[in-house]
Amino acid sequence: MRRFARLFEELDQTTKTNDRIRSLVSYLEDAEEEDKLWSVALLSGKRPKRGVNSTRMKEWAAEEAGIPFWLFEESYQVVGDMAETISLVLPFREGNNNDSLTDWMEKIIAIAGEEEEVKRQFVVNSWKELRKKERLIFNKLIGGSFRIGVSQKTMVRALSKHSGKGVSELAHRLTGQWSPQTHTYHSLIEEGAGDEDLSKPYPFYLAYPLDEKSDFNAKPEEWYAERKWDGIRGQLISRGGEVFVWTRGEELVTEKYPELMALRQFLPEGVVLDGEILSYKDRLPLPFSELQRRIGRKNVGKKLLCDVPIIMVAYDLLEYNGKDLRASSLLERRTILEKVVSAVNHPNLHISRLLEFKNKNDLAKIRQESRQHRTEGLMLKRKNSEYKVGRKRGDWWKWKVDPLVIDAVMIYAMRGHGRRANLYTDYTFAVWNNKELVPFTKAYSGLTDDEFRQVDRFVKANILEKFGPVRSVRPELVFEIAFEGIAKSTHHKSGISLRFPRMNRWRQDKKPEEANTLTDLKEMLSIYG
Amino acid sequence: MKNPLLVFNSNGIYCPKGDFYIDPWKPVDKAIITHAHSDHAKAGHRHYLSHHDSKSILKQRLGWEIKLETKDYGEIIKINEVKVSLHPAGHILGSAQIRVEAGGEVWCVSGDYKTQPDPIAVNFEPVPCHTFITECTFGLPVYQWPDEAETITQIENWWKENQQKGKISLISAYSLGKAQRILALIDQSIGKIYCHGAVHTVNELYKRAKKLQGHFPYLSSEIKKEALIGTLIIAPPSAVSSSWAGKLKPLSVGAVSGWMMLRGSKRRQNVDRGFILSDHADWQGLNKAIRQTQSENVICTHGYAEVFAEWLNQNGYNGMSEKTFFESENSEVDIEN
Numbered sequence: 001m002r003r004f005a006r007l008f009e010e011l012d013q014t015t016k017t018n019d020r021i022r023s024l025v026s027y028l029e030d031a032e033e034e035d036k037l038w039s040v041a042l043l044s045g046k047r048p049k050r051g052v053n054s055t056r057m058k059e060w061a062a063e064e065a066g067i068p069f070w071l072f073e074e075s076y077q078v079v080g081d082m083a084e085t086i087s088l089v090l091p092f093r094e095g096n097n098n099d100s101l102t103d104w105m106e107k108i109i110a111i112a113g114e115e116e117e118v119k120r121q122f123v124v125n126s127w128k129e130l131r132k133k134e135r136l137i138f139n140k141l142i143g144g145s146f147r148i149g150v151s152q153k154t155m156v157r158a159l160s161k162h163s164g165k166g167v168s169e170l171a172h173r174l175t176g177q178w179s180p181q182t183h184t185y186h187s188l189i190e191e192g193a194g195d196e197d198l199s200k201p202y203p204f205y206l207a208y209p210l211d212e213k214s215d216f217n218a219k220p221e222e223w224y225a226e227r228k229w230d231g232i233r234g235q236l237i238s239r240g241g242e243v244f245v246w247t248r249g250e251e252l253v254t255e256k257y258p259e260l261m262a263l264r265q266f267l268p269e270g271v272v273l274d275g276e277i278l279s280y281k282d283r284l285p286l287p288f289s290e291l292q293r294r295i296g297r298k299n300v301g302k303k304l305l306c307d308v309p310i311i312m313v314a315y316d317l318l319e320y321n322g323k324d325l326r327a328s329s330l331l332e333r334r335t336i337l338e339k340v341v342s343a344v345n346h347p348n349l350h351i352s353r354l355l356e357f358k359n360k361n362d363l364a365k366i367r368q369e370s371r372q373h374r375t376e377g378l379m380l381k382r383k384n385s386e387y388k389v390g391r392k393r394g395d396w397w398k399w400k401v402d403p404l405v406i407d408a409v410m411i412y413a414m415r416g417h418g419r420r421a422n423l424y425t426d427y428t429f430a431v432w433n434n435k436e437l438v439p440f441t442k443a444y445s446g447l448t449d450d451e452f453r454q455v456d457r458f459v460k461a462n463i464l465e466k467f468g469p470v471r472s473v474r475p476e477l478v479f480e481i482a483f484e485g486i487a488k489s490t491h492h493k494s495g496i497s498l499r500f501p502r503m504n505r506w507r508q509d510k511k512p513e514e515a516n517t518l519t520d521l522k523e524m525l526s527i528y529g
Numbered sequence: 530m531k532n533p534l535l536v537f538n539s540n541g542i543y544c545p546k547g548d549f550y551i552d553p554w555k556p557v558d559k560a561i562i563t564h565a566h567s568d569h570a571k572a573g574h575r576h577y578l579s580h581h582d583s584k585s586i587l588k589q590r591l592g593w594e595i596k597l598e599t600k601d602y603g604e605i606i607k608i609n610e611v612k613v614s615l616h617p618a619g620h621i622l623g624s625a626q627i628r629v630e631a632g633g634e635v636w637c638v639s640g641d642y643k644t645q646p647d648p649i650a651v652n653f654e655p656v657p658c659h660t661f662i663t664e665c666t667f668g669l670p671v672y673q674w675p676d677e678a679e680t681i682t683q684i685e686n687w688w689k690e691n692q693q694k695g696k697i698s699l700i701s702a703y704s705l706g707k708a709q710r711i712l713a714l715i716d717q718s719i720g721k722i723y724c725h726g727a728v729h730t731v732n733e734l735y736k737r738a739k740k741l742q743g744h745f746p747y748l749s750s751e752i753k754k755e756a757l758i759g760t761l762i763i764a765p766p767s768a769v770s771s772s773w774a775g776k777l778k779p780l781s782v783g784a785v786s787g788w789m790m791l792r793g794s795k796r797r798q799n800v801d802r803g804f805i806l807s808d809h810a811d812w813q814g815l816n817k818a819i820r821q822t823q824s825e826n827v828i829c830t831h832g833y834a835e836v837f838a839e840w841l842n843q844n845g846y847n848g849m850s851e852k853t854f855f856e857s858e859n860s861e862v863d864i865e866n
Contacts, residue, residue: 012792013802067670068843074836075671080793088671088790421793449797 003030004101005134017154024158034102037185042146043155044174050144051112052119060120065089077469080421083139090127097129108142153390163189171389176200198239201246202318203389207396214397218360224383225355225363227375228398229313230288231278236312238267259310259348266344270322275314285374288499289487315352326387370401371528377401403482405504407515410477411437412470413459424459425452429481433518437475440494446503478510479503486525496525534629534636537851546631547611551638554854563640564624580615582623585734618642619653620808621706622740628656638662644814648713649740655821662828666809668837672790674811680804681714687802688719691781692759699762701769701784704728706808708763709735723748725764
């Protein structure tokens with residue numbers, strides 16, 4: 001645990017990729033064989049489920065620290081990280097435990113099934129046994145919140161340096177279903193034991209946003225154009241007589257989508273499709289907010305299946321006849337894909353239609369119609385492109401439609417978390433309805449650090465009332481809120497909900513009276529909802 | 530409280546019986562200054578009163594022409610019927626708590642203070658009083674300082690590591706107080722130390738007053754860049770975040786502040802390393818100091834005033850909070866710490 005804590009601290013101390021890779025490699029050199037795989041698992045987001053209720057953890061910490069619960073909560077508001085707050089309030093001296101990361105992971109997994117009192121004793125004793133810096137990690141591990149800002153790409157590069165294996169090979173080996181309990185470092189990384197796993201997906205290839213610097217000539221003989229679907233990216237795998245559905249977040253979600261399971265008997269053996277999981281009805285995708293009703297649900301009832309039916313729109317073929325096609329050109333992959341989809345001939349599997357164009361102007365026009373088709377814009381893919389690993393510039397571009405915008409007044413503020421803890425960075429916005437300001441959305445992103453600091457200062461000087469962590473603020477600042485979509489909502493007072501709202505700019509030129517109205521929003525709803 | 534000895538008005542903390550202010554934020558006739566940090570010592574007052582050791586810095590910062598009277602700790606001054614005296618606050622050189630007494634009632638204004646020892650400032654001394662006006666910049670239980678020696682060792686090790694890597698070590702620390710505390714504690718034999726102009730100015734005043742010794746010259750633009758590799762440079766936060774620091778290469782930046790207790794604050798400042806060292810009292814320090822004053826009433830200002838007042842209320846004190854303009858709520862960057 002001690003060595004892992006040092007790694008965590010080193011990674012925390014720098015944002016430079018090369019320094020992080022150096023720290024990771026040096027850790028891998030030092031670490032015991034079994035700890036290596038646990039570290040790789042934790043760094044790639046494979047962590048055990050929460051073993052202890054977080055409210056209990058807070059209560060125990062407050063008790064040990066001799067402070068009332070409300071004071072713990074106030075502190076948490078400032079720190080913005082529960083595990084960190086606990087580690088800071090605990091009054092214990094440095095502990096002296098030498099157990100390995102693997103020992104700790106085993107203890108943490110085992111405790112999940114125990115009675116509450118046993119858990120309490122375990123947690124408090126662990127706090128005492130560990131060093132201060134290790135307590136933070138322990139709290140995160142047992143609370144199921146362990147995250148570290150190291151991208152999969154960085155981790156794979158470090159692993160590649162350490163093991164001598166290629167980056168793409170490793171990225172692939174780390175996908176799919178494995179855990180330090182089913183595999184060893186040697187079997188998974190060195191021998192590729194997980195390669196036998198029938199459900200194993202390929203690492204996704206991601207597009208870069210199109211900008212002025214993009215190398216894109218819009219020649220139809222070199223490029224494919226498709227709509228950019230507004231669903232969830234997924235891989236549909238047919239192997240060994242079974243189907244598997246993976247999302248881009250590396251989550252196996254087959255059971256959530258019976259419509260895709262139904263394709264089992266129609267799909268040929270040894271096929272992997274890359275595409276978009278969409279809710280689709282009457283020849284049009286449903287708004288993303290409808291799809292969201294399916295995403296969170298494991299068991300879907302008849303009504304939901306009927307209200308929000310799912311399809312997959314396929315746009316790439318990564319495996320055919322059990323053979324990895326990623327190194328062949330998109331043109332070749334697409335040709336086979338078309339054959340596969342038409343042979344399957346099932347209403348739940350569509351192909352992403354290619355758009356016809358002669359030049360960039362044509363594309364610009366088609367892009368303008370994206371919202372009518374309930375899509376997010378265009379995808380531009382080079383016909384001779386391989387299917388790469390991760391986000392790479394050059395061959396695939398996304399050209400998103402311009403967001404919708406509205407001017408709104410900030411009326412509430414809350415402190416942020418992590419990097420923004422202790423700064424008011426989470427705001428609620430309102431539009432006018434007669435003389436009243438009606439809240440309609442929250443937004444946390446879009447401002448520069450400097451702007452956040454200025455707004456934070458305004459908030460602190462203009463607090464009107466406190467409701468728990470929320471502060472009502474003098475309604476003076478106007479922001480342009482950008483969003484990708486708008487839908488009706490029964491959960492919100494305003495009757496609408498926005499997709500991906502963020503602050504586009506701070507309208508320091510506008511007075512609060514000049515903000516938009518609820519009528520303006522409703523009009524947008526009727527056009528785009 | 531009826532006819533309180535001290536009140537908070539729009540100019541600052543005011544004593545009606547003595548007709549003077551303590552650390553007023555707007556221009557007034559008579560101002561008693563707890564210490565020379567710019568949020569406490571404002572320009573424009575007609576008469577100033579402070580501790581002897583604040584004199585040169587106040588004059589240097591506010592102008593040599595200001596009318597300034599200085600006193601030693603414990604000396605009693607009578608202003609109308611009010612007895613006023615200064616007592617060590619342990620914050621920075623010359624920092625004082627202000628004890629105010631009239632009609633058998635005693636109030637004390639802490640100013641900024643710390644209970645940890647300081648190599649330069651006279652250590653904090655609790656002042657028994659009925660009403661204690663305390664700062665609580667770090668009035669939450671998450672702020673518990675490690676030993677000063679531990680932090681200094683961390684800084685020294687970081688500096689040595691940077692020397693091995695061929696880097697410049699740049700420390701971000703407040704130019705008045707924190708910078709000199711570091712200079713007094715750090716092992717100066719590790720390598721050469723340079724100071725930014727703002728720090729250097731204060732160093733010179735401290736040296737003249739024989740409060741600081743050693744060789745840590747002003748970092749002039751004539752010094753060749755190659756000569757800076759392996760050295761330690763101390764500069765105020767505003768300089769560290771400016772383009773000035775961008776020219777120092779290759780560089781590792783460390784911030785030295787109580788705010789470095791939180792990972793979020795450290796990340797926000799965008800520095801390579803955070804070192805926890807504060808000239809304010811931490812959670813334990815605040816609680817201990819308040820206990821030692823044996824006061825009944827505690828008025829909390831700065832920082833987490835309301836939360837801290839509520840905590841005191843639940844622990845047998847009459848805790849209150851007042852808003853001051855010493856800084857906005859918990860600012861991290863601009864305020865002298």
